[in-house]
């Protein structure tokens with residue numbers, strides 16, 4: 001399984017006016033890795049699928065803001 | 075021809091009166107990578123693409139209108155009872171003098187929608203690569219809106235829309251695989 005996020009460490013100067021963000025992250029959702037979808041992948045139940053936005057468990061990648069993550073201790 | 079179902083693809087609930095969020099959401103309404111652009115781009119490309127992937131463009135283009143309707147509902151709910159003062163405080167004063175509280179196809183900066191946002195190159199690979207890029211850009215836009223929003227109910231609907239962009243991108247990538255497939259290595263699922 002792929003990871004849904006990658007990070008990198010951009011250069012920052014001691015003279016940068018804003019507090020540096022030392023680690024930058026970006027999304028790498030599962031569609032980048034799957035290729036042509038193979039048969040018989042695990043599925044959500046119809047009810048779960050309607051909530052998730054996909055029938056296919058390996059393609060489910062919910063995104064939460066840093067604010068939401070902090071609030072729920074994710 | 076289309077058949078209309080009088081319900082939203084996914085419920086839209088808004089928990090706070092926050093016209094500022096409407097200003098951000100409008101990017102997905104009338105912005106370059108928004109739902110209107112997506113729907114019109116895909117449905118228009120259908121005529122000059124190999125038969126095998128026309129159905130995909132019809133399906134996704136149609137779904138984009140369902141997304142457009144969800145965004146419209148969000149924007150409407152966030153602004154419908156906002157006073158001129160509240161619109162002004164949300165940075166929507168220029169919108170208000172032109173449109174009152176009506177919705178309009180414009181981006182978050184107030185720039186009206188333009189057909190130059192979309193392309194139909196007539197080359198199937200070029201068009202599908204544009205579609206894949208459009209889906210990834212829409213996915214990113216949803217991330218940035220979620221980052222700007224503290225409305226948990228709204229974010230739930232936005233997460234659904236972002237997930238759909240991932241699926242659309244997946245299907246467009248598969249469409250490229252189908253069109254570039256070499257005849258002798260044909261695979262059916």
Ligand SMILES: [Fe+2]
Nearest residue numbers: 112238239242
């Ligand atoms: Fe889409």
